[in-house]
Amino acid sequence: MTWLLPSALAIAAVTCIALIAAHFIARDRPVAEPLPTARFVPDRRIHARTTSIALSDLLLLALRIAAVAAIGLGIAGPIVAGARGRIARIVLVDRSRSVLSLADARDILRAAGAADVVIAFDSAARTLDAGARAIDSLDKTGATGSLSAALAAASAAATSLASGADSIELALVSPVSTEELDAATPAIRAAWPGRIRLMRLRPKTASVVSPSALELPREPNDPVVAGLSLLPRELGASVRVVRGRLTAADSVWGREAGHVLVHWPAADSATDWPARPNLDAIGGVTSATGAIVARLPRLWSVSGRAIARWADGEPAAVERTLGAGCIRDVAVVVDPASDVTLRAPFRGFSRALLAPCGGARAFAPADSATLRALAGVGPLAAARNFRGAADQTSRFTPWLLALGAALLLVELALRRSSRTLG
């Protein structure tokens, strides 16, 4: 048996002790004592009380204690687990780009037996219908995996399972690559009150990553081309940078897997992007890999998944999916007379623009310490940790509260009758 609000039991116990103490020091009307000169005592209505140290009114005390106990138990909310010892199972299945093959995941899931909840995740988590069909229909995506999103979804699923189980087992079917971890992952993992069963999948390896290649326009006087040419060639993808208008050939090329088409117009005539309502200049732009601090004009508004932002947060470069590849629109115009592209900050900034679709890949498996921390030690997560006071109820509570109210009524009647008799 568990309790929704165990502190109510302690409060009820303290109240009972106080009741007993109050009955020990009960104040009552003093017993009449003969005084022949009583007639000289002023005849006034005085409600004097005397104290006694004997336990008095045992029936009233019993009724009061019973009422307090019933109300305390009702508020504490006893929950008798219908499935004592039952373990609910939640399975997190990684279908991100870090996974080499989902066939391994299907095999593991079938071998592990039935699960109550199956959650497939990449950058987001989605609960699947439990069953073989759902597992078979699982598809791999090209998105980056996020263990934080998966663990958060597991906690949400555990909350719904908690009322029908004593413990919750969490299984993680994933290669657990480095890119699936983020700064929030340790904190979210720490919020899971139990160990996690890790079932490792084979990760993608460097051999299956697309060969790196960077195609730049043949314009030696273009400052952007000059700057990008200084970048190392280990980009992890085939990148084509277009400074003019995009052609159909460019689009066809960009649709292929592993291809990144970077559309970085050199002038307003090289694109049809919508112009900003107010043309202005800003002091910097930043990406995940670096920042440029310079006076940069802002000509266009671009929309998509932001991979670079102006200093005020507005997207400066966005990525859009194009077939199996992607296209990146970079709305950063560099003054041809400036040498900013030749400096190290530009190279750092540009590295994110030339990264594979979906960002840089880091398929290397997490280190052993991270895996140990992720798996954790100790028992499975107790279901009571997921039972919130707001959404949990006890079927005994109304009956116990009704019993307490009835006992209080009986106590009231008994007290009144004893007062009448007295």
Next chain:
Amino acid sequence: MAPAPAAAASYGALLDAVRGVHWPARRAVSSVLPGAHHSTLRGTSAEFTEYRLYRQGDDPRRVDWRLLARSDRAYIRLANDRAVLPTTIVLDTSASMAFPVTTRDKWRLAQELTIGLAAVAHADGDPVGVALHDASGKTAILPPRTRRDVVAEIARVVLAGEPGGSDPLTPVLRALRSARLVLVSDLLGDEEESLRAVRAHIVSGGEAHVAHVIAREELDPPRRTLLAADPEQGFVQRMLVEATRREYEERFASWRADVARRWRAAGVSYTEVITDEPAPRAVRRIAAAGER
């Protein structure tokens, strides 16, 4: 009937303490029996008082013949007679006398006063008797007598008495014919009627004493919350707390002063006796209060 040895022994000290105490009458008594008190009658005793001219009807034997020979006038010798003063002591046996409940000091002191006053009166040669309700609730009246064992008999009757009930004293007082009436009571019963009865007794030539017995606990009740119940009137229950204590004391003192004033104004020798006063001293005060 002699008192029980234990009772006699317990009152032996009291009788010793009051030995030698005299209880003179407050005025000349009209009794014809010779005794220790001045009589209203003039007789032939050896205690010469005055001469008076012979009048027709006087006994010729009382003529002073020597004076007649010297003055040629017939005078008779007058002398004050001495007479006894029959005394009856009325002991209040109402429930209020059994206070405090644990020690019954009021009842004990009233018993001692009754026996002590009886012994003093008997020592003066006066007939002495007692009247009280006996244990069965009936009024026991022991008429005034002078025989030797009357004090012991009074002690036996008094010791057999048991305070209880709320029977009025007035019928007893009206039924008594003694020249000296002594009331030992707390006057918490039919005080007004008792005073009227005693006043009638005084008007008819008798004298009256009252020993007003008061318990120390009545003057100074316990300093705690007390639901005071009148033992003779159970329906009177009042809360005595610190806030009402002062008013209680003032009311009680005022009532005592009023009682003393009214009884004294009626010609009664009134003596207030507190339970912490030794009985022999109280007996002496009562006896002395009667002197004029």
